[in-house]
Amino acid sequence: MxxxxxxxxxxxxxxxxxxxxxxxxxxxxxxxxxxxxxxxxxxxxxxxxxxxxxxxxxxxxxxxxxxxxxxxxxxxxxxxxxxxxxxxxxxxxxxxxxxxxxxxxxxxxxxxxxxxxxxxxxxxxxxxxLLSELKGDIEFGFLKSGRGVLDLPVGIYGTKAIPEHIGIFGTTGSGKSNLVKVLASSILGSAQYGLLIFDVHDEYYRDLAQHPMASQNLKVFSVKPNSEHENKLNIAYADVDPEDVTACATFTEPQLDALYKLSSVWQEQWLPYMLRYEIPDIADELAGATGQKFQSRTLSKIKSICWNLQQELGLAEESCVAEILDSLRQGKVALIQLKNVSPVGEQALSTLLSKKLLQRCADNKRSAEDKSVMIVIEEAHRFLGKKEYTSNNVFARLVSEARKFNLGLCVVDQQPRLLADKVLSQLNTLFILGLASKSDRTKLETMCRKDILQQRNEIKNLDCGEMIVATNYMRFAAPVRVHKLEDYLVTRFDAKLSGSQLVALAPSVIA
Known part of the structure; x- marks a missing residue:
C-alpha cells in the first residue's frame, strides 16, 4: 500500500x-x-x-x-x-x-x-x-506535513484575502521580510493587484529589483534618489493636512485646536504660510480670523514639527502622489524608500499616502478596471496599538472601512499582543511564523478565525521560514514552508541568473 x-x-x-x-x-x-x-x-x-x-x-x-x-x-x-x-x-x-x-x-x-x-x-x-483549495494566485510556499515538505504549492486568492486584511507575525529572524518579498514577487509577476510598501530599512529594493518583471511592474520612489532608475518622491505642501502632522508627535488639546484652525483659515496654503511667517504674525492672523488668541508656545510646537517635515520630505509645489496612486490601481508594486527619512517623516508619509489611497479607492468615480490594493505596514503597533487605535487615525479607518473599496492592510509585527483587539479581529488571513512569547501565541489563538489550539506544539517549534496560514476560505490552518526568494525567482519565473548576476542587473531593470 x-x-x-x-x-x-x-x-x-x-x-x-x-x-x-x-x-x-x-x-x-x-x-x-x-x-x-x-x-x-x-x-x-x-x-x-x-x-x-x-x-x-x-x-x-x-x-x-x-x-x-x-x-x-x-x-x-x-x-x-x-x-x-x-x-x-x-x-x-x-x-x-x-x-x-x-x-x-x-x-x-x-x-x-x-x-x-x-x-x-x-x-x-x-x-x-484538498490540494485545489490550498492553491491561490498569490503563491508563497509549499505545504508542510510534519518534518517533510510536499511539492504542493500553497497560495491565497488576492480578491478574497486582500480586502479582508492580512496579518504577518513572527519574532526577529523568523522570516517575515522574506515572506513579504515573496508575496511582492508573486504580485509583481501577475500584475493583478497593487502593493504599496514602505521600505524603512532599504531591504526590499535590492531584492525586488531582481524580479524579471521589475521593469514593467515595479515603481521605486525615493526622497533622495541615488540613481536615475529611482523616481523622486515629490510631496506638495497642498498634500499635507493636519492628520499627517499629528501622526508625527503628541499634541495637547490647544495645539490640536490651533493646528486645525490654521488649516481651516488658510486652506491648502496653511503649511507654507506656517513656515514663512513669524509666530506673532500667525497668532495675530488667527485671532483676527477666529477671535481666538493662541499662545506662542502652542504655535511654536506646530511650526517646529512642520519645519522637520519640510526638511525630511523636501516639500515643494509639485507632487507625485497621483502617479503613485495611479500605478497602484494599475496593478503595480510601489516601493517607497525611506532609508534617509527619520521616524517622524516616515510616520507622516505613511499616513499621507495611505489616506490619499483610501480617498481614491472610496471615490465613486474610480474605474471598474482598478485593481485591489494592499498596503504593507511594518511594526504595525506604532499605528494600530491599543492607544493609537482609539485616536481613529487613518489606519484605524482602513481596518474598518477599506474592504468596501477593494483596499486592504498587510499588518507586519513581532508582538501581536501590542495591537488593539479590534484590529486583530479584522485580520481574516494570518501568517503565523515563529513566536517566542506564549502571550503572543495565546493572543493569536484567541483571535484567529480558525481553530489552531491543537497546533500549539507545531507553532511553538516552527523553524525560520515555516509558518501556519489561516484564512477564511480555507477549511483549516495549513502548515507551509515559505519559498526562499532567490529560489522562487528561479523556479517560478525562470530567472536563470546567478546571484551575482542578479545583483549586478538590479539598477538597470527598474524603469
Whole structure:
C-alpha cells in the first residue's frame, strides 16, 4: 500500500486515534488521509502521541524493573529481550479531522467520522479536492506535513484575502521580510493587484529589483534618489493636512485646536504660510480670523514639527502622489524608500499616502478596471496599538472601512499582543511564523478565525521560514514552508541568473 501509515482504532466527533504501522514515521503536524467507504476521504492532522504496551501496567513495569541492577542497567540483555520481544508495543497517534471529500470530489467541513480500522495513508497528488483549495494566485510556499515538505504549492486568492486584511507575525529572524518579498514577487509577476510598501530599512529594493518583471511592474520612489532608475518622491505642501502632522508627535488639546484652525483659515496654503511667517504674525492672523488668541508656545510646537517635515520630505509645489496612486490601481508594486527619512517623516508619509489611497479607492468615480490594493505596514503597533487605535487615525479607518473599496492592510509585527483587539479581529488571513512569547501565541489563538489550539506544539517549534496560514476560505490552518526568494525567482519565473548576476542587473531593470 503506497504511503501506508496505520489503522484507525478510535474516533469520536472530530477526534481520531490510530495505530502507527511498524517502521513508519509519523510526526507532529503530519496531514494524512483516512480512506472511507465509497470513495470518501477524511483528512486528519496529528498533534500528539502515546506509546502503549502489554507491559504498560504498573505491576508489569515493576516486574521489568526487577531485571535491572541498582544502577538501572540491564543485568541480562538476552532475558530482557525475551520479555520485550514480539510486537507487544504500539505507537498511538492522536489527530483531529480537518475536512473530508465525498465520492464526487467535493470538499466539506467535518460532518461524520470514519469507520473503525480504516486505512491511514500519506497525502498524494490524487487528493485533488484538498490540494485545489490550498492553491491561490498569490503563491508563497509549499505545504508542510510534519518534518517533510510536499511539492504542493500553497497560495491565497488576492480578491478574497486582500480586502479582508492580512496579518504577518513572527519574532526577529523568523522570516517575515522574506515572506513579504515573496508575496511582492508573486504580485509583481501577475500584475493583478497593487502593493504599496514602505521600505524603512532599504531591504526590499535590492531584492525586488531582481524580479524579471521589475521593469514593467515595479515603481521605486525615493526622497533622495541615488540613481536615475529611482523616481523622486515629490510631496506638495497642498498634500499635507493636519492628520499627517499629528501622526508625527503628541499634541495637547490647544495645539490640536490651533493646528486645525490654521488649516481651516488658510486652506491648502496653511503649511507654507506656517513656515514663512513669524509666530506673532500667525497668532495675530488667527485671532483676527477666529477671535481666538493662541499662545506662542502652542504655535511654536506646530511650526517646529512642520519645519522637520519640510526638511525630511523636501516639500515643494509639485507632487507625485497621483502617479503613485495611479500605478497602484494599475496593478503595480510601489516601493517607497525611506532609508534617509527619520521616524517622524516616515510616520507622516505613511499616513499621507495611505489616506490619499483610501480617498481614491472610496471615490465613486474610480474605474471598474482598478485593481485591489494592499498596503504593507511594518511594526504595525506604532499605528494600530491599543492607544493609537482609539485616536481613529487613518489606519484605524482602513481596518474598518477599506474592504468596501477593494483596499486592504498587510499588518507586519513581532508582538501581536501590542495591537488593539479590534484590529486583530479584522485580520481574516494570518501568517503565523515563529513566536517566542506564549502571550503572543495565546493572543493569536484567541483571535484567529480558525481553530489552531491543537497546533500549539507545531507553532511553538516552527523553524525560520515555516509558518501556519489561516484564512477564511480555507477549511483549516495549513502548515507551509515559505519559498526562499532567490529560489522562487528561479523556479517560478525562470530567472536563470546567478546571484551575482542578479545583483549586478538590479539598477538597470527598474524603469
Amino acid at each position: 503506497n504511503g501506508y501509515k496505520g489503522r484507525l482504532t478510535f474516533a469520536k466527533g472530530t477526534y481520531v486515534e490510530f495505530v502507527v504501522a511498524p517502521n513508519q514515521e509519523v510526526d507532529f503536524g503530519d496531514i494524512l488521509v483516512v480512506e472511507g467507504h465509497n470513495g470518501e476521504r477524511f483528512y486528519i492532522r496529528t498533534y500528539d502521541f502515546s506509546v502503549k504496551s502489554r507491559w504498560s501496567g504498573i505491576n508489569n513495569v515493576g516486574y521489568l524493573m526487577n531485571k535491572l541492577d541498582d544502577q538501572g542497567q540491564v543485568v541480562n540483555q538476552e532475558e530482557l529481550d525475551f520479555y520485550l520481544g514480539g510486537n507487544h508495543t504500539v505507537k498511538i497517534a492522536k489527530a483531529e479531522q480537518l475536512c473530508y471529500s465525498d465520492a464526487a470530489g467535493s470538499l466539506w467541513n467535518p460532518k461524520t467520522c470514519p469507520d473503525f480500522f480504516s486505512e491511514i495513508r500519506a497525502l498524494t497528488a490524487d487528493d485533488t479536492a
